[in-house]
Amino acid sequence: MKAEQISTVVEPILEQFALDLDAVEVKPAGKRTMVRVVVDGDGADGGGPSLDDIAEATKAVSAALDASDVTGAGSYTLEVSSRGVSRPLTLPRHWRRNHDRLVKVSLADGTEFTGRITGADDAAATLDVDGTERRVAFADVSNALIQVELNRKPRGSRAPEEEN
Template sequence: MTQRDRGGARAANRRSAGRGRDAVAETRTPAAPRIDLAAAGSRVRAVIEPVIAGAGFDLEDVSLSRAGRRHVVRVLVDADGGIGLDDVAAVSREISQALDAAEEAGGEVLAGEYQLEVGSPGVDRPLTQPRHWRRNVSRLVTVTVAGKSLTGRVKATDETGITLDVDGRTSEVPYADLGPGRVQIEFKRLDEAVFPDEEEPEDEPDDEDEDEDDDENGEGEER
């Protein structure tokens, strides 16, 4: 998470408290500069997408919002095999450096202070790109095909589409015919769960057997 402060000092207003001579100083937090968020998002994407691709990840989404006196820049990245916390931290630093370099070079990417948040998409994100389907092979999904909602399992993907198994029947569906897909959360049934076998306790030697062994070894004799 990165914060940049270019907003300057906070403005302070003064007002009289009743008719007394004392004045109460009131500090207000200035709002973030009014900018076109869509246009700013496009500028941010143009700067950071090559950086993210160079790091071996895919840029999934960029969104901007206002929060008090700063803008919040949320970036979602992903990769085949997923992305870990160390990866998120590393690419976050590279994104921050790229935005700083772009503005130092004279390009106004964002006005004022901003906060950068980088993360990976959750399972609730819609599947809209071929790479999304590829990364969810073997998952149960709900998708609209030719105006009909289907729930099935993604068996395979290729350059043209997916293989979808619906109730044991498989069909090849081109990407062009797929609506946005949604991954369905599956909970393993209790009767299908595999538990380790209970280990039988080992037989403990009887005291009489130990005494006999001691007598044979001569360790049980009195001295």
């Protein structure tokens, strides 16, 4: 069972649900094999795929894998999940889909900083780093991880002083 072969079966199915294939991982899990399919997408609100989106896609992916021969004769467990915050931002779409999120960036030259994503195009992201706009070329980034903010205000919310 090879991740590349599974990808060729899974990718067209995910496209039907407006989801991008982010990764396929195949790992032994006892007598079975764990097939983990990581997806990404804009979702209806632009904030990523919903649980319902992933559930519907999982049913279709499972049926497609069962109908193909890429999983072989052995038993497997399928897990379909979204990227989550623990996966690094590696593609322009990852940066775009995390607009307004806090990200810790490590550059190839060893520089590290944390800033809020304010924009992204195909070549670079724009971040607010301590009130200063900083444009970062993706080619210069060695690692970028979303930072979990427990007290983060939801998108579009206003500060209390703005409500009057």
